[in-house]
Amino acid sequence: MKNLVIVESPAKAKTIEGFLGKDFTVKSSFGHIRDLPSKKLSVDVENNYEPDYVVPKDKEAIVRELKKLSKSAELVWLASDEDREGEAISWHLQEALGLKDDKVRRIVFHEITKSAILNAVENPRGINIDLVNAQQARRILDRLVGYELSPVLWKKVKPNLSAGRVQSVSVRIIVEREREIENFQATSAFRVRAYFNVDGMEFQADLSKRFDTLEETRTFVAGCENASFSVSDLQKKPGKRTPAAPFTTSTLQQEASRKLGFGVTRTMKVAQDLYEQGSITYMRTDSVNLSDLAINAAKDEIVKLYGEEYAKTRQYSSKSKGAQEAHEAIRPTYMDKKSVKGDAGHQRLYDMIWKRTIASQMQDAKLERTTVNINVSSSDIGFVANGEVIVFEGFLKAYLEGTDDETEDTKGMLPNMTIGQGLDAGKVEGMERFSQPPARYTEASLVKKLEELGIGRPSTYAPTINTIINRNYVVKEGKDGVEREYGYILLDSDGIKEEVKTEITGAEKTKLFPTDIGKVVTDFLVENFTDILDYNFTAQVEKEFDEIAEGQKEWTSMIDSFYKPFHKTTVHTSENAKKATGETLLGVDPASGRNVYSRLGRFGPMVQIGEAENEEKPKFASIPADQRMEEVTLEQALELFKLPRDIGEFEGEQMTIGIGKYGPYVRHNKGYVSIGDEDPMSITKETAMQLIIARREELKKMLINEFADGEDVIQVKNGRYGPYIAVGKKNYKIPKGTEPESLGLVECKEIIAAQPDRPKRGARKKK
DNA sequence: CAGTGAGCGAGCTTCCGCTTGACTT
Numbered sequence: 098m099k100n101l102v103i104v105e106s107p108a109k110a111k112t113i114e115g116f117l118g119k120d121f122t123v124k125s126s127f128g129h130i131r132d133l134p135s136k137k138l139s140v141d142v143e144n145n146y147e148p149d150y151v152v153p154k155d156k157e158a159i160v161r162e163l164k165k166l167s168k169s170a171e172l173v174w175l176a177s178d179e180d181r182e183g184e185a186i187s188w189h190l191q192e193a194l195g196l197k198d199d200k201v202r203r204i205v206f207h208e209i210t211k212s213a214i215l216n217a218v219e220n221p222r223g224i225n226i227d228l229v230n231a232q233q234a235r236r237i238l239d240r241l242v243g244y245e246l247s248p249v250l251w252k253k254v255k256p257n258l259s260a261g262r263v264q265s266v267s268v269r270i271i272v273e274r275e276r277e278i279e280n281f282q283a284t285s286a287f288r289v290r291a292y293f294n295v296d297g298m299e300f301q302a303d304l305s306k307r308f309d310t311l312e313e314t315r316t317f318v319a320g321c322e323n324a325s326f327s328v329s330d331l332q333k334k335p336g337k338r339t340p341a342a343p344f345t346t347s348t349l350q351q352e353a354s355r356k357l358g359f360g361v362t363r364t365m366k367v368a369q370d371l372y373e374q375g376s377i378t379y380m381r382t383d384s385v386n387l388s389d390l391a392i393n394a395a396k397d398e399i400v401k402l403y404g405e406e407y408a409k410t411r412q413y414s415s416k417s418k419g420a421q422e423a424h425e426a427i428r429p430t431y432m433d434k435k436s437v438k439g440d441a442g443h444q445r446l447y448d449m450i451w452k453r454t455i456a457s458q459m460q461d462a463k464l465e466r467t468t469v470n471i472n473v474s475s476s477d478i479g480f481v482a483n484g485e486v487i488v489f490e491g492f493l494k495a496y497l498e499g500t501d502d503e504t505e506d507t508k509g510m511l512p513n514m515t516i517g518q519g520l521d522a523g524k525v526e527g528m529e530r531f532s533q534p535p536a537r538y539t540e541a542s543l544v545k546k547l548e549e550l551g552i553g554r555p556s557t558y559a560p561t562i563n564t565i566i567n568r569n570y571v572v573k574e575g576k577d578g579v580e581r582e583y584g585y586i587l588l589d590s591d592g593i594k595e596e597v598k599t600e601i602t603g604a605e606k607t608k609l610f611p612t613d614i615g616k617v618v619t620d621f622l623v624e625n626f627t628d629i630l631d632y633n634f635t636a637q638v639e640k641e642f643d644e645i646a647e648g649q650k651e652w653t654s655m656i657d658s659f660y661k662p663f664h665k666t667t668v669h670t671s672e673n674a675k676k677a678t679g680e681t682l683l684g685v686d687p688a689s690g691r692n693v694y695s696r697l698g699r700f701g702p703m704v705q706i707g708e709a710e711n712e713e714k715p716k717f718a719s720i721p722a723d724q725r726m727e728e729v730t731l732e733q734a735l736e737l738f739k740l741p742r743d744i745g746e747f748e749g750e751q752m753t754i755g756i757g758k759y760g761p762y763v764r765h766n767k768g769y770v771s772i773g774d775e776d777p778m779s780i781t782k783e784t785a786m787q788l789i790i791a792r793r794e795e796l797k798k799m800l801i802n803e804f805a806d807g808e809d810v811i812q813v814k815n816g817r818y819g820p821y822i823a824v825g826k827k828n829y830k831i832p833k834g835t836e837p838e839s840l841g842l843v844e845c846k847e848i849i850a851a852q853p854d855r856p857k858r859g860a861r862k863k864k
Numbered sequence: 865c866a867g868t869g870a871g872c873g874a875g876c877t878t879c880c881g882c883t884t885g886a887c888t889t
Contacts, residue, residue, distance in 0.1 A: 177882090185882090245878095561880090757865080
């Protein structure tokens with residue numbers, strides 16, 4: 098073999114191999130191949146921050162293969178991405194494979210096109226060690242922050258918690274938004290709207306001023322009853338709209354959320370599939386750049402579909418902080434391809450990418466905006482109608498970007514009118530409108546915010562959100578709205594009518610809410626580690642990483658000047674800070690006269706009667722998952738102490754209701770059955786009995802067959818992942834094509850014997 | 865699978881960013 102090329106992704110390897118011909122073998126490293134082991138800090142803070150890099154278990158095989166191939170190759174071309182992480186991957190490869198400098202060529206390209214690849218091969222360079230050092234600084238800073246902060250939380254808040262440069266700020270964003278909403282005081286004002294009809298075309302106009310009170314509104318609307326209306330001014334202005342830039346990871350996630358209702362994880366999974374089948378370019382990118390090839394292909398397609406006048410090619414430039422632009426924007430590989438493999442979700446995401454890319458190379462939409470001022474004879478205040486007409490569709494023919502805020506007024510067409518023209522108002526209505534609290538974040542709008550702050554990378558947006566949800570800092574859920582009254586006055590041909598109407602406000606679906614733990618941890622970190630929780634912390638260290646990459650700063654001294662004071666703070670906090678429990682005094686227990694508190698305990702949110710320091714031991718009860726610690730009242734707290742409670746007998750055994758580690762349950766005859774959404778305080782004996790019977794049925798369905806094998810019981814069961822064989826606590830797979838019903842004792846034993854005890858893999862089990 | 869919450873002390877937890885499958889009961 099003459100040449101070995103190593104890239105990061107196997108799909109990329111396949112494409113590139115086609116461009117380079119038979120003298121080149123292209124392989125993939127599957128991302129990073131060495132890292133700091135997770136068991137310990139692995140950074141020698143006493144010895145100039147010497148990192149201890151190792152090849153992780155799951156990378157041993159690939160490193161072995163690459164080592165073998167590189168031995169037999171004349172030249173090894175390191176073709177990882179041209180950014181900080183990519184440069185580090187190349188460096189680690191050279192180190193781990195033990196490659197001499199003269200055998201190594203470093204090449205880079207921003208787009209996977211034949212000319213870009215061939216050009217890269219013509220222009221190799223060496224590894225840029227400054228860029229590598231910037232990555233090492235990034236990696237080691239993150240390790241030091243994460244591994245020194247988390248233990249402080251274990252000690253001061255609760256075991257198993259985590260903190261880090263990215264996740265802790267992400268949680269803070271959610272927590273602060275929730276507090277803004279909690280503290281929000283809605284104000285209201287009366288909007289007056291008149292409906293006109295000209296030549297059979299209806300349109301609406303709003304009064305240029307809103308009234309503070311119902312009285313003012315009533316006076317004004319009443320004045321309209323015998324007033325005359327006329328056009329006092331009319332202005333037409335040309336306007337335009339320009340298409341949005343092609344997709345990056347962040348904008349793809351946002352738009353898939355708005356238009357398709359996808360969560361960020363689903364978007365990335367579907368995009369990965371499209372990438373692997375060769376339908377789109379790489380899906381983890383912060384660049385809005387398109388290759389010349391792509392721009393020309395888009396133009397051809399536009400001309401073919403819509404005509405020459407619809408095409409306008411353009412190059413966009415990235416606005417996001419810290420963009421590294423190692424790839425193209427996300428676009429179809431072939432612009433003339435309209436359908437893809439996979440389900441409807443794949444097709445819809447692909448359509449969106451196709452339209453967005455096409456639209457980005459199309460003409461602006463030309464508009465005509467009209468403003469009409471309308472006089473009322475009974476008042477100095479006038480109405481204003483806004484209209485918008487599309488003169489030339491341009492890119493709107495293909496695609497329009499969605500918006501996050503749902504504004505209610507959509508501008509439409511206005512009829513032809515002239516100044517001085519008299520108008521008839523069909524009706525005039527005054528309606529109380531309220532100011533809106535800031536919106537809670539969705540997964541996608543959080544990603545947008547993180548990107549604006551320069552926090553996280555395209556490859557980490559989706560995993561970061563999963564982390565803060567899995568750690569129980571944040572929950573994704575909906576919320577019922579509450580009814581609100583508003584004043585309403587209507588003037589029409591029947592005269593004036595006034596009423597109090599109601600509307601639902603504050604309803605949410607699948608938004609991010611902070612948990613009690615998320616709030617307590619955020620407050621603790623903001624108080625004690627203000628710098629790291631600062632929204633600009635990442636931006637500041639990124640500036641220093643850039644200086645390292647430029648060769649203007651030495652990475653270990655940068656880390657040292659960060660770590661020295663940081664470490665001091667962790668030690669100081671560890672020794673001096675009070676435990677953070679979010680304790681709130683709810684009131685006094687009428688039965689005992691002792692104080693009742695809500696607070697965070699070692700196992701989560703709970704309520705407590707009495708203090709630990711006192712003679713008499715305090716009583717404790719957990720707060721169920723659907724209740725917020727901050728919202729628990731004294732009455733609700735006292736209710737919680739009524740559990741566990743007996744609710745009567747079934748088959749001669751007592752049924753007891755309680756709330757356990759896994760939620761509310763009914764215990765009966767030493768067994769436990771989850772009661773799901775039933776209220777543990779009010780569940781009846783009959784409901785509980787039904788649940789127990791239903792659970793028995795379920796278990797019966799799960800059990801396909803059962804055999805006695807000496808001491809052991811062998812069971813053939815139906816599980817979440819299909820049928821399996823269970824013996825004691827061990828489970829065994831049933832080979833494909835075997836009917837589980839057909840298995841007898843002998844067959845089961847054969848299957849068990851054929852499957853040696855698997856090594857317990859992955860100590861990382863997360864509940 | 866199913867009360868625990870104080871304190872003792874063993875041993876454990878934890879980061880971010882780059883990539884895909886293997887595998888789950």
